[in-house]
Amino acid sequence: MLEFYQQLAKTLKNSAVVLATVTSTKGSTPREVGAKMFIDADGKTFGTIGGGAGEARVYQQALQVLQTGKKQFVEIDLSGAPQRETQGVCGGTMQVLLELWSGSESLNLVNQIIDSLTSGRSGTRITPFNTDEKPYLILETQVIPSLHTTALVEPLLPPPTLLIIGAGHIAVSLAQVGKIAGFQVIVQDDRSDFATKERFPGASLLLAQPITSIQEILNKNTNLYVALVTRGYLQDLEALRLLCKYQTKYMGMIGSNKRVSTVYKILQNEGCNPEFFHQIYAPIGLDIGALTPEEIAVSICAELIKVRRSGTSP
Structure with a gap:
């Protein structure tokens, strides 16, 4: 719009x-x-x-x-x-x-x-x-x-915001598809050579900073969709420790079932409420047999649209 x-x-x-x-x-x-x-x-x-x-x-x-x-x-x-x-x-x-x-x-x-x-x-x-x-x-x-x-x-209504945490190959394609689908895209990655305007020309905001930089976005945005496409489970943990304190329209995390369960177990041992895990779409994206970064990005965006239009839960 x-x-x-x-x-x-x-x-x-x-x-x-x-x-x-x-x-x-x-x-x-x-x-x-x-x-x-x-x-x-x-x-x-x-x-x-x-x-x-x-x-x-x-x-x-x-x-x-x-x-x-x-x-x-x-x-x-x-x-x-x-x-x-x-x-x-x-x-x-x-x-x-x-x-x-x-x-x-x-x-x-x-x-x-x-x-x-x-x-x-x-x-x-x-x-x-x-x-x-x-x-x-x-x-x-x-x-x-x-x-x-x-x-x-x-x-x-202002366009919904898609916060992409992680700026790897999948994030590049997801930012492109997300913008086409009507999302305002924000990308965060603590690696300054990844979170760049050259890689994400359509992003409204780039945060080449530690994960704590998303705090302000979480505080003020009530129409927020979050996609964790990070480089590893340690980055997932950092992000989810912040996200568990907030309500979002959508939260998805990439990774195998083992990676997801490992992250959940660590967070639960740290005292995270198990109910929080029920809000997360993991592994992220609709199951369409996606293999390439581009296909995975499409599957994620399809899930975002499904949630946005129908309000479904994981």
Whole structure:
């Protein structure tokens, strides 16, 4: 979501765009309410509302909105009903709102949204459906006003943070895949020649420092996912001694069953509550037969997504 708005801001500096937003769905559809794409004056797109013939129809309508400037809805029929003109056979329908965004007013709104997301503050974007009303942002400290017209109310939440402990081969791939999946990535490793910008160009923060450097992140981040992909069990122990004092959305540890059980036994002998171990996904990642660092990174990210979307426990 953050990357989408950053790209939108970049484009608005040079071009008007039509923003397409899924406002309602019924039945089986390829995207959810709130999914977005935009089309600029050159016909280039960013984001997706599901692809296929439905998105193609939205694209054609968006080109018209670029000319007229008039807000409009597009109904996408994916029911596959033979007696209707359908754009797919997923089984459901989608309503998509097309709005022209241009000029400093639109750019200011996008920048407000970006500032909210990057500062860790949540907000709410209100998109009125009336043709003469424009979207606006409500920050977390403000009260959402009574709505006198139909509107799409979208929570804007900061992206979840993925803290990768260890900066080896798996971490390099995991940072890349994690960013693509929408995580803000932080990498920690006490080896300064491993935790580098060259190896992790997409990371928002690199900590080439001892494990105690993650303390501040643990203290202030309430939407934290932690992946231990360290070089050995001694580093696992250091990390888990800190992590056992905190609640995270996800905690996974790489290693064989023997390595995992060895770490647990040592921590238990040190007085760690055995309940803590039930919070850890270990060995880390979904069991997809992954062998290479890249495949393992994919399996880990798949598990992160599963937890993020379903809230499952180990």
